[in-house]
Amino acid sequence: MELFPARDIPARDVLASVVVFLVALPLCIGVAVASGVPPELGLVTGIVGGLVAGALPGSSLQVSGPAAGLTVLVYEAVREHGLPVLGLIVLATGLLQLAMGALRLGRWFRAISVSVVQGMLAGIGLALVFGQAHTLFDGRSPGAALANITALPALVADSARDTSALAAGGVGVGTLLVLVCWRFVPAWLRTVPAALVAVALATLATALFDLPVKRIQVHGLLESIRPPALDQLGRLADVGVLGTIIAFTLIASAESLFSAAAVDRMHDGPRTRYDQELMAQGAGNTVCGMLGALPMTAVIVRSATNVQAGARTKLSRVLHGGWLLLFTVAAPAALGVIPVTALAAVLVHAGWKLLSPREVGRLWRTERGEAIVLIGTTLAIVFTNLFEGVLIGILLAVSKTAWDVSDIHVDVREHDEGPIEIKLTGNATFLRLPRVLDTLEAIPHGRPVELDLSGLRHLDHACRTALLSWAAQHRRRDDTPVRVSEPV
Template structure:
């Protein structure tokens, strides 16, 4: 039986997480272009089901602002019915990855790529929700959103309903910015709930003409995907969307787990089990036609800071969401859309690591470039292509940095010369190697010392052989290798010197 003190702390923490999750679940659903109730469904599954599974004891799962852009584009391109099929297949892929113990490998993703991904999502989220703050339909695609900002500004400044809605959203953002600076006693209630409640009350009292959340009912909103929806996933675009859901949701969840582990001294996360838990959750969410889920750092941090000790707190938060959706569905219908947009604009801004950019540029410029390119690529193209580009850049940067080598030329007695190459000889360094060798005199015997190489790839091996043949063809003594370019692995003791192979031309 659990300690009563632990039970009390978990109970109180669950209420705090519930109050944080409620406006975010609704806001993420509305911003994703789906019924508001589907956000609550995902939050309920994340609490009652995933919350009871092993993996990370204290992090909380639910609909994430980080997937809003991807979900919105998927619904726009494939339809709401196909969303459930996409999420279900993504969940099954997560189960496969978890069963194959791939969870730990997600931690090998470059931090710069992850930060760039979050920054790109934040930029697209802010640009889209600025339109929602003015009760105006947002254009499709990042470039179109940027191009439409002057027209949006003109619409807001002209007055009328767009200005009224924008002021409601701006006031919501202002409350969220000011709330953390208030005394601790005033911050007992989460800022997101306070901001939405104040905006809802002001709109109701003043009778402001702003759009409100459309209520359909919990059961009416749950529509499992049909067989035809799974047939729509055969296209290349749909497969890319499934892979994007799988990889991004998995990476975000496991990076969140690593962050949560640093916040407490309790049990550490089992990454493979956490990936399995996320797969179970997304499979069920897909079967219900709901939003995809990830572990969410905002709710998880609130859970830890509220004093939670076990997974009971996150299970109870799912129960409170279920009771709210079942007993008070009409309460959702009085929330202004502009207020929810303000919450997401604030969340999107927090995804952009503005404070870290300058220190990162000073210390690791390559990482800063990867971050910026990933973010801009997501804004200009889409989430999947932007992340792939960021990963490719990170791999290229790592390959370049690890292929360091040094070429040292020494003169010996008798007019002989030795060119000693040390380090990692890869195709990336071929210009440097060949430049150094081709600058050597053609009328003197040369020995090429490869014994200090840690790695010699095929491209460099062939290039060195060809250089030796060209040098030999100039009429000098044959190039001699102190370590042969083929045969034994690089790093073994050098064999006696011998001429480079001569080929008939």
């Protein structure tokens, strides 16, 4: 017997699409504002995520749109290269994703260390929290994550003397309180998304008390769309632009496919086909690029909401894009009454959830090496930028794996008569070479030695050279025989 009859699935999908739309609406606008672009562009990306990526095969239930995880990178790209180049960057990102999907590279993204991904999300979360803390008080963030952190004392001092900043801070903090406390309200009320309620209450309070806070600047949907111009194609030769494209591609693809793996664990429906999902994301980003909109990824919050709302087919995610389009066309003026500080509070809350301090604590107790990779990636993102931070995280993960794999045991056996027997087992790499040489150099002089390397599973060039050099020196110094048994 089916859990839900087939005739009931469309109705459930329609209901789920409305719930996802209500969650996506403030997030699409908030991500756009935090990225330094017109809010309509966030809605455009959400619409494309539903109508284009949502209609393509790959994952049946995960939802795509503008993601908080790319906010910092988009903000830096717009600041360095300008808004007109953003569409070109997103377009190139989409084409690269299409190519990687066609080459069946989607599954390889599952090989990325989970600690690096968690560290990436935590770094993004920190950058969001400290960056949007300035926007909470209607201020402007200095830019980079480290600059945002160091500027916080000045923000507090300046806001304390500015009534408008205090009013904005009050609205922002109130919005945060609603977001944090919404899980304690009765279950029937929790069917309404917390973000929607928080933003609606903030908007109502701002209007009722006529508070002197900044509202969203509305330009109109068609006015905000800026397709890349042909004369901008030459910017693709810019090293900075190429680096940004690579960063967009790797991070958006990884976030989407990790989200797909997480969503697959939430339901019993069809599993994600990773290569096809990567192509769906590529198609969506290609369209977003041609419209000059924000890049898209699959987003876990909206995807989890879709599953929890009872969706069973891709109809729900396609319809959510339709609702976003209908809202943008029918009620664009509604955006102009939303206080910016309320959207900043939504993103601060989203950034805090990305930090996952409990997971860090669990890893520190059980897998300290993985915890170091996670924390190192997070700090690298804060002190450098998102792209370089992720590269440092990957380097840390590779180094940690190499250290774990290069486990070597040195067994020294001395007899009353005959040679000293030294047997090495395990994997001999340069990482363990100091320990091995310390043991060998403590061998007594003047006695023959048998150095048995046959038990090694791996012997790299650095270790082989160092061991043979030690054997030759021991032989010359003491004029005693040294026999070396090479690995098989």
